[in-house]
Amino acid sequence: MAALTDNTVRTTSRRIIGDEMIVFILMTAVLAIVPMTGIYPYFVMQGLCFALLACAFNLLLGYGGLLSFGHAMFLGTAGYVCAHALKVWGFPPELGIVAGVVAAALLSIVTGVVAIRRQGIYFAMITLALAQLLYFIYLQTPFTHGEDGIQGVPQGKMFGVLDLSHPDTLYYVVLGGFLFGFLAIYRAINSPFGEVLKAIRENEQRAISLGYKTDQYKLLAYILSGTLAGLAGSLKVLVAQNASLTDVHWTMSGEIVLMTLVGGLGTVFGPVAGAFAIIAMQQYLAGFGQWVTVIQGVIFVVCVLTFRRGVVGEIAHYFKRSL
Amino acid sequence: MTNEFILETHGLTKEFAGFVAVRDVGLRVRRGSIHALIGPNGAGKTTCFNLLTKFLKPSAGKIFYNGRDITARAPADVARLGLVRSFQISAVFPHLTALENVRVALQRQHGHSFDFWRSKSVLDRFNGRALELLDEVGLSEFAKTPAVEMPYGRKRALEIATTLALDPEMMLLDEPMAGMGHEDIDRIAALIKRISAKYTILMVEHNLNVVASLSDIITVLTRGHVLAEGNYADLTKDERVREAYLGAGHG
Numbered sequence: 001m002a003a004l005t006d007n008t009v010r011t012t013s014r015r016i017i018g019d020e021m022i023v024f025i026l027m028t029a030v031l032a033i034v035p036m037t038g039i040y041p042y043f044v045m046q047g048l049c050f051a052l053l054a055c056a057f058n059l060l061l062g063y064g065g066l067l068s069f070g071h072a073m074f075l076g077t078a079g080y081v082c083a084h085a086l087k088v089w090g091f092p093p094e095l096g097i098v099a100g101v102v103a104a105a106l107l108s109i110v111t112g113v114v115a116i117r118r119q120g121i122y123f124a125m126i127t128l129a130l131a132q133l134l135y136f137i138y139l140q141t142p143f144t145h146g147e148d149g150i151q152g153v154p155q156g157k158m159f160g161v162l163d164l165s166h167p168d169t170l171y172y173v174v175l176g177g178f179l180f181g182f183l184a185i186y187r188a189i190n191s192p193f194g195e196v197l198k199a200i201r202e203n204e205q206r207a208i209s210l211g212y213k214t215d216q217y218k219l220l221a222y223i224l225s226g227t228l229a230g231l232a233g234s235l236k237v238l239v240a241q242n243a244s245l246t247d248v249h250w251t252m253s254g255e256i257v258l259m260t261l262v263g264g265l266g267t268v269f270g271p272v273a274g275a276f277a278i279i280a281m282q283q284y285l286a287g288f289g290q291w292v293t294v295i296q297g298v299i300f301v302v303c304v305l306t307f308r309r310g311v312v313g314e315i316a317h318y319f320k321r322s323l
Numbered sequence: 324m325t326n327e328f329i330l331e332t333h334g335l336t337k338e339f340a341g342f343v344a345v346r347d348v349g350l351r352v353r354r355g356s357i358h359a360l361i362g363p364n365g366a367g368k369t370t371c372f373n374l375l376t377k378f379l380k381p382s383a384g385k386i387f388y389n390g391r392d393i394t395a396r397a398p399a400d401v402a403r404l405g406l407v408r409s410f411q412i413s414a415v416f417p418h419l420t421a422l423e424n425v426r427v428a429l430q431r432q433h434g435h436s437f438d439f440w441r442s443k444s445v446l447d448r449f450n451g452r453a454l455e456l457l458d459e460v461g462l463s464e465f466a467k468t469p470a471v472e473m474p475y476g477r478k479r480a481l482e483i484a485t486t487l488a489l490d491p492e493m494m495l496l497d498e499p500m501a502g503m504g505h506e507d508i509d510r511i512a513a514l515i516k517r518i519s520a521k522y523t524i525l526m527v528e529h530n531l532n533v534v535a536s537l538s539d540i541i542t543v544l545t546r547g548h549v550l551a552e553g554n555y556a557d558l559t560k561d562e563r564v565r566e567a568y569l570g571a572g573h574g
Binding site: 187199216 | 376378397398399400402403407408409410414415416417418419423426427428430431432435436437438439440441442443445446485489
């Protein structure tokens with residue numbers, strides 16, 4: 001793991017806060033003016049959902065050193081529960097989002113307790129197995145409608161006033177959700193808990209010898225990551241108005257890993273950049289059909305071979321900054 | 324009730340798939356002493372060490388710390404009782420600064436370690452104590468340097484400062500001088516001597532000059548069992564000890 005996480009070289013903490021603040025303000029400003037630019041908002045909203053998902057994944061791998069290969073289960077579970085709550089139970093959107101997030105949180109507690117005892121490849125394999133298990137459950141249970149998925153999910157009025165069927169309103173609600181999740185992750189990374197988490201990633205044996213029960217910290221990181229991935233899943237339902245098996249499939253878990261690595265593992269903004277890069281690729285290369293997967297594969301190989309720190313990681317390294 | 328011996332083992336044994344690495348070791352470490360564990364390569368020193376700190380489970384035998392049976396405790400629990408170890412390969416958190424390294428140890432005892440919603444600036448209140456500890460091991464100037472950029476000898480000193488932050492009763496040092504040059508050895512030896520006024524120290528060490536000048540009592544291990552015990556002067560006269568060392572190619 002050490003080789004993968006060498007993005008985190010820190011110099012003095014004052015300057016870092018400055019850099020990160022500037023980039024955050026720039027990012028927020030750019031995202032805030034999107035509806036006025038004529039860029040297809042659906043594309044950006046989808047990007048925001050994946051960006052949040054990749055950020056949540058990065059909290060676990062980049063800062064906790066744990067490679068989950070089943071993160072799609074949180075995205076998909078939150079999506080199904082949120083879609084079902086909106087369509088069948090007639091929940092207002094804010095409660096639908098909460099229902100999805102709570103479902104993902106519960107799922108992360110259960111799967112976390114099972115998976116966290118193992119490390120490295122074994123942890124990845126257990127999370128993959130659990131995600132596959134869920135995939136087959138969702139394929140069979142009636143409420144998910146199997147191959148069809150839950151279609152035509154009503155968007156409704158958030159808090160009774162914000163009409164989400166209006167594209168601009170929906171955009172700002174999704175942006176708000178993304179920023180909330182992004183800042184929550186940023187805070188977790190820079191909290192007393194985050195310090196312990198980094199210490200465990202850097203040298204778990206030493207952390208144990210200092211009296212830390214490291215499994216408990218890793219479990220908390222896993223639960224936070226799963227819960228926020230669930231937020232991404234709920235938001236995605238409001239955007240796409242459907243929940244389908246695609247979001248719980250293992251290829252989705254793979255894509256999350258890809259987004260995070262391309263953007264820069266263990267960097268604050270890397271997963272955002274990575275998610276948009278991958279989404280843009282799928283969008284603009286759609287004409288190549290199945291070849292998109294091949295192109296993605298090639299990009300991934302090139303990324304690992306030549307700029308292992310990811311796009312943002314390489315930039316940060318070049319300027320000796322932390323981003 | 325305070326025992327004369329802070330750490331005791333009875334019949335401590337560790338087998339790895341038929342190979343007995345540590346055999347029936349009875350060790351008694353006197354409170355306030357510097358106790359050294361020496362022996363040729365493969366004598367079982369590090370295994371013994373890992374057993375004491377619970378990083379390995381003994382196959383047989385018991386370990387008592389302050390009269391309390393700790394044989395079945397988890398490593399993190401043992402650390403919380405005040406028995407803290409160092410590692411043979413310098414164990415620092417490389418991408419944290421020296422100050423942050425020490426702070427991670429301080430923050431555990433004072434709570435907040437699960438607080439993911441707070442800013443880490445709440446940890447700033449440990450900075451004073453952390454700087455004091457860094458000063459104690461002569462690292463004040465490195466406070467803001469990431470550990471990975473510090474010279475090797477300084478990393479070992481940082482490790483000691485981090486251990487001291489836990490305010491342990493007893494420290495177990497696994498080859499504190501391994502891989503160091505003269506100057507570093509002198510500095511760390513002086514440091515160990517100084518901190519031994521407050522703590523009991525058990526160390527594994529290859530450098531016999533260091534062992535001779537620092538230790539109050541020395542236990543010699545060969546092939547997993549205790550060969551002899553005593554102070555340096557007595558042991559140098561012991562025929563069996565000389566043989567064990569000469570036989571293993573030391574001089």
